[in-house]
Each structure stands twice: as structure tokens, then as C-alpha cells.
Amino acid sequence: MDKLxxxxxxxxxxxxxxxxxxxxxxxxxxxxxxxxxxxxxxxxTRVAEGMGIEQQMVDGRRITDAETLKVVTMVYAGxxxxxxxxxxxxxxxxxAGLTGVDGxxxxxxxxxxxxxxxYGYVGDVQQVNAVLVKDLLQRNITPxxxxxxxxxxxxLLNTNADTIAQEVAKAxxxxxxxxxxxxxxxxxxxxxADDDSTVIPVINAAYxxxxxxxQLVFAxxxxxxxxxxxxxDSGVRKVxxxxxxxxxxxxxxxxxxxxxxx
Amino acid sequence: MDKLxxxxxxxxxxxxxxxxxxxxxxxxxxxxxxxxxxxxxxxxTRVAEGMGIEQQMVDGRRITDAETLKVVTMVYAGxxxxxxxxxxxxxxxxxAGLTGVDGxxxxxxxxxxxxxxxYGYVGDVQQVNAVLVKDLLQRNITPxxxxxxxxxxxxLLNTNADTIAQEVAKAxxxxxxxxxxxxxxxxxxxxxADDDSTVIPVINAAYxxxxxxxQLVFAxxxxxxxxxxxxxDSGVRKVxxxxxxxxxxxxxxxxxxxxxxx
Numbered sequence: 390m391d392k393l394x395x396x397x398x399x400x401x402x403x404x405x406x407x408x409x410x411x412x413x414x415x416x417x418x419x420x421x422x423x424x425x426x427x428x429x430x431x432x433x434t435r436v437a438e439g440m441g442i443e444q445q446m447v448d449g450r451r452i453t454d455a456e457t458l459k460v461v462t463m464v465y466a467g468x469x470x471x472x473x474x475x476x477x478x479x480x481x482x483x484x485a486g487l488t489g490v491d492g493x494x495x496x497x498x499x500x501x502x503x504x505x506x507x508y509g510y511v512g513d514v515q516q517v518n519a520v521l522v523k524d525l526l527q528r529n530i531t532p533x534x535x536x537x538x539x540x541x542x543x544x545l546l547n548t549n550a551d552t553i554a555q556e557v558a559k560a561x562x563x564x565x566x567x568x569x570x571x572x573x574x575x576x577x578x579x580x581x582a583d584d585d586s587t588v589i590p591v592i593n594a595a596y597x598x599x600x601x602x603x604q605l606v607f608a609x610x611x612x613x614x615x616x617x618x619x620x621x622d623s624g625v626r627k628v629x630x631x632x633x634x635x636x637x638x639x640x641x642x643x644x645x646x647x648x649x650x651x
Numbered sequence: 652m653d654k655l656x657x658x659x660x661x662x663x664x665x666x667x668x669x670x671x672x673x674x675x676x677x678x679x680x681x682x683x684x685x686x687x688x689x690x691x692x693x694x695x696t697r698v699a700e701g702m703g704i705e706q707q708m709v710d711g712r713r714i715t716d717a718e719t720l721k722v723v724t725m726v727y728a729g730x731x732x733x734x735x736x737x738x739x740x741x742x743x744x745x746x747a748g749l750t751g752v753d754g755x756x757x758x759x760x761x762x763x764x765x766x767x768x769x770y771g772y773v774g775d776v777q778q779v780n781a782v783l784v785k786d787l788l789q790r791n792i793t794p795x796x797x798x799x800x801x802x803x804x805x806x807l808l809n810t811n812a813d814t815i816a817q818e819v820a821k822a823x824x825x826x827x828x829x830x831x832x833x834x835x836x837x838x839x840x841x842x843x844a845d846d847d848s849t850v851i852p853v854i855n856a857a858y859x860x861x862x863x864x865x866q867l868v869f870a871x872x873x874x875x876x877x878x879x880x881x882x883x884d885s886g887v888r889k890v891x892x893x894x895x896x897x898x899x900x901x902x903x904x905x906x907x908x909x910x911x912x913x
Binding site: 436439440441459462463464465466467468470471472474475476478479483484485486487488490491492493520521524525528530537539541542543544545 | 698701702703721724725726727728729730732733734736737738740741745746747748749750752753754755782783786787790792799801803804805806807
């Protein structure tokens with residue numbers, strides 16, 4: 390099977406024009422099959438505030454009412470997605486932007502009430518349809534995915550970009566030897582959350598059990614690691630967690646944390 | 652050659668949710684190869700006003716400064732494009748949204764000063780690259796095109812949707828028997844601008860010369876007709892002008908004005 394890299398960049402990169410430009414340049418240079426998944430950043434909040442749309446947060450999560458959905462669709466699928474694609478074209482990488490609605494790529498279901506909280510137009514992924522993305526990759530076109538999905542009944546839905554990256558990686562691991570790369574602020578999974586030099590290079594299932602039993606991993610990392618192992622159990626070859634700025638080193642295994650089965 | 656319909660809908664349809672929904676339902680039912688090109692509508696102006704971005708107009712044309720470009724990219728490529736694609740998916744039409752930057756579909760050049768006026772980030776089409784769109788059509792995926800292009804150097808550009816429809820039709824007429832359909836407020840080209848019952852069913856080159864000589868056509872229609880004949884001279888089989896609400900009748904030749912070579 391051919392190799393495929395699915396790289397998710399977080400809002401901290403999207404919000405920083407210099408960091409984003411540097412990342413896109415190194416991403417464009419990456420050879421072979423690759424998919425970029427981007428999150429939102431703070432622009433959606435600024436646009437919503439500008440338009441007088443009040444942002445409701447519950448437990449740090451945005452409630453997506455109809456007006457907020459319009460804003461996130463504009464910002465994620467419009468400005469951010471097309472700006473990223475334009476920059477990649479500039480660097481000789483033939484990219485194409487898409488969301489879950491395009492070519493029926495990702496169908497989702499509107500999230501039901503959770504603990505009495507209505508998150509609004511938020512979608513939980515139900516099905517990834519890989520046909521269009523496989524075609525693009527075969528044409529050497531690099532998909533750039535914005536975190537908007539749909540329910541198949543005409544409703545757009547706001548969907549977590551980490552989840553989209555994971556679901557797309559699972560679906561495509563049937564056709565490619567797939568690595569999923571999560572970029573975030575830290576250089577990897579740390580033994581000491583306050584010391585960036587304590588990156589754990591490799592975590593396999595047995596070591597993860599040991600780390601959890603000895604409570605050696607920062608609690609905030611546990612959901613990310615649980616998700617990473619869930620991806621690996623579904624066919625993804627490895628998950629890499631590290632800094633977007635170190636993309637070539639993450640790919641070559643010389644930076645970040647590699648999460649593998651065994 | 653297979654037939655292809657390229658249908659451009661104007662802002663008056665995009666601005667009217669009921670009209671847009673009805674149009675998309677009839678568009679979804681249209682058999683065979685088809686491409687939808689949409690314009691902007693008034694939402695971009697509303698969003699810009701909401702964000703406190705002053706809109707400068709010169710001779711009825713919007714000046715696209717950097718902030719306005721961000722807004723039109725958000726509105727055209729984000730909200731409008733994805734809402735249209737979601738509605739088409741709902742009606743069983745597998746659509747995919749794209750702009751000129753995706754797959755390097757449409758390259759443009761920033762418009763030079765005209766009569767001392769700097770239109771800002773406005774693009775004049777230079778090249779249409781049909782590869783991606785042909786692939787989508789072969790997969791029975793219907794492209795939905797938002798009027799944003801790029802210069803290949805990382806700069807997005809705002810581009811007239813009528814022009815995009817025309818340039819795409821020209822480029823694809825090498826591969827398909829292409830009909831270009833412009834929908835607007837009137838039921839077709841009228842002999843009497845105040846009487847909707849005076850639609851001219853067919854205009855060929857000879858008749859157009861006669862109409863112009865006898866000054867029988869409303870002056871406002873002349874640029875549209877000149878563009879239509881330019882498209883036909885470049886290989887487009889016919890141009891149809893009429894109401895979006897009458898799409899099936901426009902296609903079957905039972906409404907609107909058909910512009911043909913002879």
C-alpha cells in the first residue's frame with residue numbers, strides 16, 4: 390500500500406500568519422500522498438462579535454446556533470480554507486479545499502442533548518465516503534479539509550477538526566498505509582508537563598497502560614491518547630503528536646511522540 | 652460529444668431563500684453533466700457592514716480591498732457555496748463546491764488600474780484548467796463554482812461570476828457540447844423592455860446585427876449579448892438567457908432566448 394499522511398493543524402497555527410506560512414511551505418515540500426485538516430482559530434469569534442452574534446460557551450465548548458453556524462462556515466470553509474489552498478498553490482502543491490458536504494465526503498448526525506445541554510448545529514461523524522478524496526490523491530491533488538459536515542438532509546453541521554482527522558484517517562487506512570499527525574503547542578507527549586525536553590519518543594499499548602497506571606501522563610493528554618489508540622485499533626498505522634513547526638522531523642520520526650500498536 | 656449545461660444564477664436568486672430552494676430542486680433533477688456557477692448577492696454587503704468595513708463603489712462596482720476580499724471569500728466560497736451544495740446533496744445530486752484556487756481551476760491576474768481607478772483584489776481570468784472539473788463530471792459529481800480565483804502567487808481574487816461562467820464554458824467546449832445558461836430577472840431578451848411577453852426566442856448572428864442596427868434591443872442587454880456571441884465564437888454551442896425559475900423550459904428551448912451562431 391502507498392503511504393498517506395493526514396496532518397491536522399490547530400487553531401494556534403491558523404491564528405499566527407507567520408507560523409502558518411512557514412508550516413504551509415514545509416507541508417508543500419512533503420512528498421507523496423497527504424491531506425491537511427485545519428481547525429478554526431479565533432477569527433470565527435471575532436467575526437461573530439463584529440456581527441453582534443453572541444457566543445455561548447458551555448464547558449469551553451462553543452454552542453453553534455444558526456447564526457454561529459453561518460459564521461463558522463464562512464470562516465472555516467471560506468476564508469481560512471481558500472487562503473491555505475492559495476498558499477499551497479503558490480508553493481507548487483496542487484491543493485483543493487473541501488468540507489464534509491462536498492462529494493458527500495463526511496456525513497454526520499446532529500448531536501443529541503448531552504446532560505441537558507443543546508450544542509446546536511454540531512455534528513457527530515457517522516460516515517466517511519472516501520471516493521472523492523481517493524480520486525484527488527490519485528491525481529496528485531492534495532485535499533485541504535475544513536471542519537464542516539452535513540446530515541444529508543440539507544443541514545450543515547460544525548464538527549470538531551480532531552475528530553474529522555481521525556475519522557478520515559480510519560476510512561483511508563483501508564487503502565493507504567496511513568499516519569495521522571496531530572500538531573499542537575507542545576513538542577510531543579511530555580513526562581513532565583512543564584519541561585519540553587521530556588518528550589516521550591514512542592508509546593505503544595503496553596507502555597501506555599504502564600504510564601496510566603503510574604499516573605505519569607498529564608491528565609489533559611489522556612483523551613488525545615485514548616483517541617490515538619482508538620485510531621490505531623481501527624487500522625491507522627501510527628499517530629504522531631508534536632509541533633507543526635517540526636513537520637519534517639515528525640514525519641522522519643526525529644521529533645514528537647509516535648503512538649504505535651506494539 | 653456528451654452534453655454539458657453550465658448554469659449561472661444571479662444574486663437575485665441567491666438572496667431569496669424560497670426562489671433558491673425551488674431552483675436547486677429543479678437543478679438537481681436535471682439529467683446529465685451540469686455545472687452551477689453562483690454569484691454573491693447582498694449578504695457580502697451585510698457582513699461587511701456588520702464588521703464595520705466600509706464598502707466603496709465606483710460606477711456600481713465594488714472596490715475589493717483586503718478586508719472586503721476576506722468578506723467575499725467567506726460569504727461566496729463559505730456560506731453560500733456550502734449551503735447550495737448541502738441542498739443539492741439533500742435532493743440526491745452529488746455536488747462539490749469549488750473556487751478557482753481549488754485544483755488550480757481558474758488563474759487570474761489582478762486587474763490593472765482602469766481610468767485611474769484601482770479596483771483592488773479583482774481578478775481578470777487568464778486560464779481555466781479543466782482537469783479537476785472533467786474528473787468530477789466523469790464521477791457524476793456536479794461542480795458548484797464560487798466566483799473567487801487566484802493569481803498562482805498566493806493571492807485570492809474576486810472575479811465576476813458571469814465571466815467565470817463564460818470562461819469555464821469556453822474551456823469545456825473542447826470536451827463537451829456545451830450550453831451556457833444565464834439566469835436573470837427577465838424571462839429572456841425582450842423587444843420591449845417593459846413587456847415580459849416580448850421575449851425573442853432565438854437570436855443568431857445575422858439577426859443580432861439587424862437588431863443592433865435598428866436599435867431594437869435595450870442598451871443594457873448589449874454587453875450580455877456581446878459576451879454571449881463571444882462565447883459562441885469560442886466553441887460554446889449555445890447561450891440561453893432567461894429566468895432561473897423556468898430552468899426545465901430554458902433547457903428544452905420552450906422559454907428564454909437562445910443565442911446561436913446561425
